[in-house]
Amino acid sequence: MVGPARFMTLLSCFELGIVDAIQKKPGQTAAQLGEAVGVKPDAVEQLLFLLVKERMVACDERTGGYTLDALADVPERDLRRALTYMNMIKVVALRQLFYLTESARTGTLVGLKELYGAEGTLYGAVAEHRDLRESWATLMDTVTARIDPWFFENVDIPAGSRVLDLAGNTGLGAIHTYQMKESPGLKVTTFDLPEKEEEALANFRAHGVADHCSFIGGDVFEGIPSGFDVVLIKHFLDMFDRDDVFRIVKGVHRTLEVGGQLHVMVPVYPEDIHDTDNYNVDFFPAFFIGATMGQGGPQKLSVYRRWLEECGFTVTQAISKDPAEIPNDVIPIPALLSATKER
Numbered sequence: 557m558v559g560p561a562r563f564m565t566l567l568s569c570f571e572l573g574i575v576d577a578i579q580k581k582p583g584q585t586a587a588q589l590g591e592a593v594g595v596k597p598d599a600v601e602q603l604l605f606l607l608v609k610e611r612m613v614a615c616d617e618r619t620g621g622y623t624l625d626a627l628a629d630v631p632e633r634d635l636r637r638a639l640t641y642m643n644m645i646k647v648v649a650l651r652q653l654f655y656l657t658e659s660a661r662t663g664t665l666v667g668l669k670e671l672y673g674a675e676g677t678l679y680g681a682v683a684e685h686r687d688l689r690e691s692w693a694t695l696m697d698t699v700t701a702r703i704d705p706w707f708f709e710n711v712d713i714p715a716g717s718r719v720l721d722l723a724g725n726t727g728l729g730a731i732h733t734y735q736m737k738e739s740p741g742l743k744v745t746t747f748d749l750p751e752k753e754e755e756a757l758a759n760f761r762a763h764g765v766a767d768h769c770s771f772i773g774g775d776v777f778e779g780i781p782s783g784f785d786v787v788l789i790k791h792f793l794d795m796f797d798r799d800d801v802f803r804i805v806k807g808v809h810r811t812l813e814v815g816g817q818l819h820v821m822v823p824v825y826p827e828d829i830h831d832t833d834n835y836n837v838d839f840f841p842a843f844f845i846g847a848t849m850g851q852g853g854p855q856k857l858s859v860y861r862r863w864l865e866e867c868g869f870t871v872t873q874a875i876s877k878d879p880a881e882i883p884n885d886v887i888p889i890p891a892l893l894s895a896t897k898e899r
Contacts, residue, residue: 583621638885647691656846678848708736716741720784727756782811805867823888869895
């Protein structure tokens with residue numbers, strides 16, 4: 557009962573500017589803060605009760621003045637990252653999850669249609685709706701920038717390879733591939749829906765890699781380009797149910813030559829689903845079924861390994877990132893699976 561209320565109370569204190577006002581001038585009362593941010597003092601006091609209870613903010617009972625407590629110790633980069641996640645949850649998930657039951661029943665995003673008049677998935681709607689795009693894309697770029705160094709530290713891309721970044725969005729993954737695995741003759745191609753080409757090419761030019769990175773427009777379910785030595789699938793397979801995952805992976809297997817490599821990065825559930833320190837199961841089922849795809853959701857690492865093998869690949873590596881290396885406010889536990897086509 558209290559989860560959504562706590563979430564929105566905390567986020568509203570930031571969105572209203574109350575926390576910033578306290579940080580800028582500690583010791584202000586609810587009346588002073590209300591005047592500063594344009595909110596009734598009574599509402600300011602009510603919203604701050606939770607932050608005082610959780611010792612994020614302190615209140616001097618004698619003067620009624622507010623100061624930052626635990627929030628004062630949070631580094632700015634950590635705070636901004638957490639707020640980016642919270643904004644995405646509010647804009648992309650919280651409203652749509654009102655319709656989770658109907659979405660699960662129909663296999664469609666009922667909330668997306670009710671709120672935006674949009675058919676299909678979130679990834680199509682972001683092109684038409686600025687609030688969804690800014691909230692979702694900002695977080696996705698942040699996630700990619702944070703996790704790609706770990707991914708590329710643990711994958712082998714032979715010198716001079718022809719690399720395909722499958723469903724690579726607007727090219728950030730291709731840029732990171734070239735920057736982090738640069739070698740003579742290395743070529744990286746983003747494959748995604750045609751409408752993303754213009755932005756991807758602009759990104760390649762802006763990062764000085766236009767001579768090394770290219771774009772192919774298409775749909776993974778209609779055909780995957782051939783002629784590549786290495787295929788990357790990042791932040792994508794978890795969007796689909798088993799049958800579609802198999803369609804994608806078998807499609808990659810058909811297009812690769814013998815000896816070709818596949819590297820997959822996905823969020824994973826713990827092998828022991830009872831793990832109370834892991835919140836992926838708390839978040840992802842509702843997020844995928846009710847807010848982004850109408851289907852999908854992560855699996856255990858062992859399940860992804862078995863699926864790759866059933867699609868004809870030989871798995872050479874299956875690892876997940878150490879949770880101790882992941883910030884406490886970040887839910888996904890990423891995993892990497894590397895595989896080769898041996899026949």
